[in-house]
Amino acid sequence: MKFKTRLVITFLTIILLPLVLACTAFICIGGALIRGQEEYGLRNKDYNMLIDPTQASKLMADEIFLEVREILDYEPSGIEDEAVLSGINEKIVNRSSYIIVRRQDELFYTGNQLAANQIFSELPHFREENVRENEKQNIYLDDMKKLVRQMDFYFENGDEGSFFVITRTNPIISRRLFVDMAIAIMVILIFTSMFLTNWISRGVFAPINQLNVAMQNIAEGNLEYRLPDKDDGEIGELYRNYEDMRLRLKESTDEKILAEKQNKELVSNISHDLKTPITAIKGYVEGIMDGVADTPEKMDKYIRTIYNKANDMDRLINELTVYSGIDSNRIPYHFHKIDVSEYFGDCIEEVGLDLESKNIELNYSNLVTPGTLIIADPEQLKRVINNIIGNSVKYIDKKKGEIDIRILDELDSIRVEIEDNGKGIAAKDLPKIFERFYRTDTSRNSAQGGSGIGLSIVKKIVEDHGGYIWATSKENEGTCMHFVIRKYQEAE
Incomplete structure (x- = not known):
């Protein structure tokens, strides 16, 4: 893989991998905390309730109160219809919330009977000024970790009525969520760092170390050390260039060794071949000097032999000259x-x-x-x-x-x-x-x-x-x- 491609992948991995893993961790941790906090039949599938439960509850209650106000204005009997109230409760049941409708001082309807029995006696009383001014009352029951929003109204027969939206808000969940997410993000960053370090090490540093070892072998004269084949990319090109260099050096070294061997053999051959005629010439010259060639025929034979041996020496020297010309590609033509x-x-x-x-x-x-x-x-x-x-x-x-x-x-x-x-x-x-x-x-x-x-x-x-x-x-x-x-x- 090319370095440019590797850098792009590294850049995208640094950005996307932690992001994907963080989202996954948030979903898993949030889900686990929510499941761990199920109590009195309350369920939560809204992660906003974990991050900012007060604001989420206010927005949710405002939507419900707006719907209830429309029922009271246009069809007052609907507030006494259990099916209508069940439909309203169904909208918030998965957000750790439920509704309570109180008539006079008695429980008229609730979306969660078990939880309502616990909190009903703690609910604030009916206030007529809230009905006149269309105000909503907010209280927080700290001992039960409940946020209560109240809207007061009158039933058709004039009975006092209060509509409550009860939301379970547990700050411990939010704090635990952020603590757990912080730990998860640290783990994710460590994992991402280890993954990228290992990937770059295997893809870059390890091949470079192999190339360094190969170059050390070349420096020590070991021309048999081969590198494994690599794919395309800068590292692959380096490996192929090293292999080309190694083969050329090996070929050059082998040629040098062969040339030295041949030169030694040539010197040996030429020495042997020159020694033979020189010995003969020396012998015949000594024969002439000692008077062995005492007849014209013998003298002529000795001189002719000396001449022939001198020609042999001349031929050998000419061959050596031509051989030198072959090596330098400079034979004169x-x-x-x-x-x-x-x-x-x-x-x-x-x-x-x-x-x-x-x-x-x-x-x-x-x-x-x-x-x-x-x-x-x-x-x-x-x-x-x-x-x-x-x-x-x-x-x-x-x-x-x-x-x-x-x-x-x-x-x-x-x-x-x-x-x-x-x-x-x-x-x-x-x-x-x-x-x-x-x-x-x-x-x-x-x-x-x-x-x-x-x-x-x-x-x-x-x-x-x-x-x-x-x-x-x-x-x-x-x-x-x-x-x-x-x-x-x-x-x-």
């Missing part, structure tokens, strides 16, 4: 329009000499239409071919090695296939061979040398040319590398 047939013809001629010295047969076929052009960096594309062929040479385990290079025409692109008859790659390893530092068999590859980044460099260069690369292989039969580069087309 110099793109040109290249004629496919001429370019690959020159490459094959250069590569063929090297393979021939290693007793590996090279087969080349070009099925691309003459004059076909591509946009590429000649040096980087040559690196791709050399890395793939170098990889093939490294893992050819047959006495007679073979490498087939095919250039195929595919409408708007060319496909280059470089296939060898080496030991092949297992199906489970094929999807991973272009990952940096991945080796299908570390124990065997360590003997072969290599930094483990050759094919990742190939993939990066091909993709930077707008192409893509993949491999197919069968174990013990050989591997074929495929890469595709789009043709250059003149704009119409």
Whole structure:
């Protein structure tokens, strides 16, 4: 829930909940007090009688006296009709009141016989001046907690008559009502405060404390601590932002750990691969210095070997440089329009000499239409071919090695296939061979040398040319590398 909605609900709750509960308490407490005060058949369903009994009684009596005066003025015989008097009494019976009609000094009619017997002897006497002046007499019988209002009149035969409205007024009820209501309101306010405090605590403070604990875990390096899912609202957004931050930090940390591991592996691989040619160069140089190469043939062999080992070192250093360029995404490219047939013809001629010295047969076929052009960096594309062929040479385990290079025409692109008859790659390893530092068999590859980044460099260069690369292989039969580069087309 949003904070704005929560504040509106809190505001309405502070106003409405105490009001509703106070009204409920008033009804319940008033009803209980009224039921507790039922005496002599008196009932009260008018809460005004509890709050201001004197004023309520006066207003009620004035209404009754007005009705009686109309009966006396227009139909005097009605005051002697018990049905009429019962109807008048019925109007006030539920307001802790009843009527008494006195004729001469005797009880003529009453709406409550039991209560009338108690109070009749205490009623004030008939006064003729009240009849002449149309006055109403009010007295309060304190010992019986009764408010008496009297109207004097004459019956049709001239008998003296008095009409009384008797109301039970118990101030104790009013005081108890206010005391009980004050206690009830205090309880209601305490309950409302506790309810809102608990609601806000569960809805705001508890989630914030959870978020604080989560941030402490992040500060301590625990990136596995997760927060429970939350609904919409500011708290939910905070939780989702925390989770996004945690996942990104975890991903960044994992990448950092992996990069450190890979860098250590690279240093180890490069150190191993540099140490091998350096040891060889050192050995052959010592041989020359010691006079072991005492014939022109031996001298030529030693120098050629030293040259080849120096080239291996140069290749490794170049790979390291390219690897650094991959990480910073700053491999230098110099793109040109290249004629496919001429370019690959020159490459094959250069590569063929090297393979021939290693007793590996090279087969080349070009099925691309003459004059076909591509946009590429000649040096980087040559690196791709050399890395793939170098990889093939490294893992050819047959006495007679073979490498087939095919250039195929595919409408708007060319496909280059470089296939060898080496030991092949297992199906489970094929999807991973272009990952940096991945080796299908570390124990065997360590003997072969290599930094483990050759094919990742190939993939990066091909993709930077707008192409893509993949491999197919069968174990013990050989591997074929495929890469595709789009043709250059003149704009119409």
